[in-house]
Amino acid sequence: MASLVVYDLEFTTWEGAVEGDWSAPGQLREIVQIGAVRLDEALAVQGEFEVLVKPVVNPRLSSYFVELTGVRQEDVDRDGVPPADALGRFLGFCRGETALSYGNDMVVLGENAGWARARGEALDHGLLTTPFLNIRPWLNALAPATATANSGRLWKVLGLPRPTDGAEHSALFDARSVAAALRHLRANGHALPAGCR
Template sequence: MSTFVVFDLEFTTWPEALEQDWSAPGQYREIVQIGALRLRHDFSVVEEYEALVHPVMNPHLSPYFTELTGIDQESVDRDGLPPAEALGDFLSFCQGQSVLSYGNDMVVLGENIAWARARGEHIKSSFLTAGFLNVRPWLNTVAPETATSNVGRLWQVFGLPEPTAGREHSALFDCHSFAVALKHLHATGASLPEAFL
């Protein structure tokens, strides 16, 4: 049965970093958490992927990041995978799939792969057979009320039941919010372009 993947990343951030596009000295968008769902075309979940990642260039999380995501330093120090390992595991999860994000998370993914390679680290499955697509422009066009919403709030915008336990800005929760929004749009007649699936 054909499947596709939705994914979300949480990455290092500081106050005003978004507005300044992470341009302040020493600010890099290092991945700290990866969440992904493999979905059937009826939007039912086949498999989940979730990993904490230990950042290298900024190994100490900012209080702003921890407050935003709920991810604390102790958890990352204890459970965080080395970046190359987490990236390779995630890319293996995506092999042969269409991979959808709500935003340009694939750019952040590419930055992190480049940094790991520059450190001389090997990343398995980095020869991609997956197709990464940012579906936010399409989604915001078919549902203009989503234009100012982040991925973790999509379920609220559509008045849907909370998709799972967790919280906004947790990568896996945000993936579930994304998936129920896609399912809702499909059920109400929005056509997902074939290239997405």
């Protein structure tokens, strides 16, 4: 393993969307924020990535999303980039290395890439050059206390020092939290999942 990427997404949501699996009319899981850290063989951070994305179908963020993530409408309006641009930048950051998420974020990446392509937008890098792995089942099996924790709370559940800067449900902070959990498990003698080697 030369390096790997741990990433997290924040995407459009509304009150009750999780329970309804985003099935209400117009409820799409459009990415609003991508955060990632590149880790070396010792799981030390070698680089970070963060980008805000302008949703297309639902350009106005719900108050529920804003309260949950802290991402404000004015931030996205000012600093957000088109989805295809954000995805291309993220995939370039991954450089074909294994990309780990705490959950099935790769499904949301695929949805967003598909919508961008349907709009005629091209991605600078393809999804197929990066192996994606959901490490949640592995992590929950080794540390059962994490089973009900979201990515941004892993550090707390495992009794680890708080990651620097940010808050839970901020994509970069959540990626740092997952990376801290990986370091903790490795320090306790657990090998990373097979897909990481």
